[in-house]
Amino acid sequence: RPVGGSLFRIYRDTRFAKDKSPYKTHVGISFRHDAGRDVHGPVFYLHLEPGSVFAAAGLWHPPADALKQVRDAIVEHPDAWKAATRGRRGAPLDEGGARKRVPRGYDAEHPFADDLRRTSFTASTSFSQKDACAADFPARVAAAYQSTTPLMAFLTGALGLPF
Numbered sequence: 001r002p003v004g005g006s007l008f009r010i011y012r013d014t015r016f017a018k019d020k021s022p023y024k025t026h027v028g029i030s031f032r033h034d035a036g037r038d039v040h041g042p043v044f045y046l047h048l049e050p051g052s053v054f055a056a057a058g059l060w061h062p063p064a065d066a067l068k069q070v071r072d073a074i075v076e077h078p079d080a081w082k083a084a085t086r087g088r089r090g091a092p093l094d095e096g097g098a099r100k101r102v103p104r105g106y107d108a109e110h111p112f113a114d115d116l117r118r119t120s121f122t123a124s125t126s127f128s129q130k131d132a133c134a135a136d137f138p139a140r141v142a143a144a145y146q147s148t149t150p151l152m153a154f155l156t157g158a159l160g161l162p163f
Contacts, residue, residue: 025049026047028048029046030045033156041062042057042159043058044145053129054126058122058155061097067119069160070159071103073157093122093123097119098114099117100117102116127141
């Protein structure tokens with residue numbers, strides 16, 4: 001679609017940047033959940049850039065209400081969360097984006113206190129530029145997304161969305 005599709009725009013926001021180059025040097029593609037209206041819903045994401053190619057899935061910087069829903073689901077269903085992120089079929093979460101303390105209202109001694117501090121819930125798979133140019137790259141990306149199925153099922157369930 002010309003507007004509201006999955007391909008991110010090519011223009012950079014240069015208002016507050018020292019680098020005033022007008023175009024991005026990467027392509028970002030977001031495959032959103034049917035009920036998701038913006039990039040803050042559960043998504044599959046593909047990033048193509050010289051020197052940086054990766055496929056990711058999850059919730060990146062969700063709004064406060066969605067973040068609370070996920071945290072509440074982690075507290076209410078710790079076994080399902082463990083299976084989705086640390087189990088044999090689970091996808092390990094990406095590092096970064098965490099608060100210093102567990103948010104108010106959550107137990108600081110919870111077994112997944114580190115996850116309750118998170119502000120994003122994503123898992124990613126890196127590829128080389130050579131991989132991105134290979135004939136089987138779409139199959140490799142599909143396999144990377146398939147490995148995040150437990151995480152995406154947990155996140156969509158936490159937000160009350162079908163998976």
